Amino acid sequence: MDISTPFVFATCRAGSEPVMKCDVALHQGKLLRPAFMRPQFITWKSDELLGGSYNLDCIYARVSGLSLGMCRTHEEVLQKLTPFLGTTFHLHVFPRETPEDGVTMEKWADVDQVREHLMVLMDAQGIKTQPMNARPKNGDWVIDVMLGEKDEPIMLGAHQHAPGRHPIAGALPRLQLPEEAPSRAWLKLEQALAFSGWSDDTLSGRSVVELGCAPGGATLALLQHGMKVIGVDTAPMDAFVLENPQFKHLRMSAGALSESFLPDRVDMLVSDMNLAPPVALHYLDRIQKRVRASRMIITLKMNDEEMEARIHESLKQLRRFAPHPMRVTQLAANRREICVVAGS
Template sequence: MSSTASNIDNTAPAARAPFVFATCKQGWEKALKDEAKSVPEGLRPAFMRPGLITWKCEVPPTADFVLPGIFARMSGHSIGTCKDAADLASKLGELKTHTLKLHVYPREFPEDGLPTDEWSRIDAFRTRLLKSLRDAGVAMDDDAETVLGDTVLDVIVEDDLTAPFFAGWHRHGAHSNPSPGGIPRAVIPIESPSRAWLKLVQALAFAGLETKGTHPLRGKIAVELGSAPGGASYALLQRGMRVMGIDPGAMDPRVLNFRTPQGGIPFKHLQMPAGEVAPEFLPPQADVLISDLNLAPAVMIRLVRKMQDQVHASLLILTLKINDRAVFAGLKENLTAIRDFAPGPVRATHLPGNRDEICVVAGQLG
């Protein structure tokens, strides 16, 4: 967070754009459009590219407009396509009277993460854009990290950074994704046992637990259902957690042989189905309960509820499989079932690394 953050004018601009935008994972545009049908502003699709949709509003949206639901990765007010920084500055209107944060992120995003060198290209573009906007008289904050109430300028770029880009803006709210564009900067490491590593890291970012310079998970206890071969467990161990993995399958040796700096063994494997674990094998209290069980959501939810009754975790991170239409249609009912035993508010999203599944985060780390 920048030292000037507390001095930033976060008052909403008075002007209201008649168009709004949302981004999503490519291939999931229909799910995003279906969710938009229930928005009270009365949204009519206006423009669509893979991973990006705009709508015209029948009712002017409020400054803190956000597209509710699961599949919008980022949403807000649409500014439109811009050919360069000068074109963008000319379209900002009353936004120019406010200090803005700048988020720059790609429209096309590989599900296994964007390589570091690609982020470096985008960061260099952001630096140039930031300077050009300042030169055009726009008040910009250097820091991309946001706090509640910040007005954020969203710039969505193509692979060719010389091509026109899309711009919009949003008000950073209590439930806004903390990562610019809803895209955490994580790439599966070579040593990871599975791509579950990436999904777990993205879920932690969604939960606000991947903040630079902090170690909120260190020393905490996690119980993971469906842990084999160990990608998510490995990510938790890297962050200093003690982990109990429950799965009849075999764990990767890199997980079993993981050691703390003091030589301790932070991982324990219960090699049995989650439904067969007796209470005496479980810790009396866990901080995080995680499930990536490859089961129908209703079955998974019953198992998680039973486990939560034993470990009383303050944070749940769950994966719901949605690989058929019936399950997709029942998402609301599944989320309601989770709310019945969740330790706190329930939020759901379609992570960049999710395939036919969604991530549910409930409660917060105690």
């Protein structure tokens, strides 16, 4: 399969468009110039032709790839996929605009109808696609069909799967916050796990130190995966989480956490402290020296433009002590923050 185009697209969280544009200008400004912008979607034009393995590699881009342009009809989508005839690709159909609290089931039903219709048209032409929930392997082609509001054209893109790219359509796992979850952080943790690709059997029975655990949304998710959690926070925990025998609350600041409170080793270090990244990283570095976790899920808060501007500096600092590989993204449930998943 050979395709090349000078156009690149990326989707992002609502509100992250300006910071994504700046980040791309900073790191790829010599190659790419902004071409087109819609809410949660930007395209750029390159001075050279790019192939499917081109990686925009921007921490704010949820999905990125080659832009194949706009389509008014499903038939036009098919026409543009002619170069992919003979390739069994993954068909990822997803909404371009996504609310912070997740895409509703009604919206997904509409999206799935479009996918089904595209599949019927493809079937008729003998175009083969991978099963809907199959995870792309490195090198696999993914066709990104991004749906706007009713009268808007469809945005079409394509990328080749690679390490660090989200395996799920639109980087949007279909998760609903359960009623018993004490906070939205349940969603963030579940989305981070979906991004990590770590299977459940590598979580169950393992130990976690969680910094900034109150009121306990993420703790609940970790416990539901069968993990044993030591949570650190000065704030109170939700009563339902607190009574779980696999949970221990150290009601103190991460700064006051001396070695004697921690086991020699834990499997995972999780952090969601609302602290500026340099402070949070200082604590994490010290705690990691003790517990030597082989996996991490770290939320870095960027509450102002200064922290946003310094985020690559913070990531460099984290790279010095985080397990490999380290992958960075802005999850669908993240606000002005990013998520780092480290370890294999």
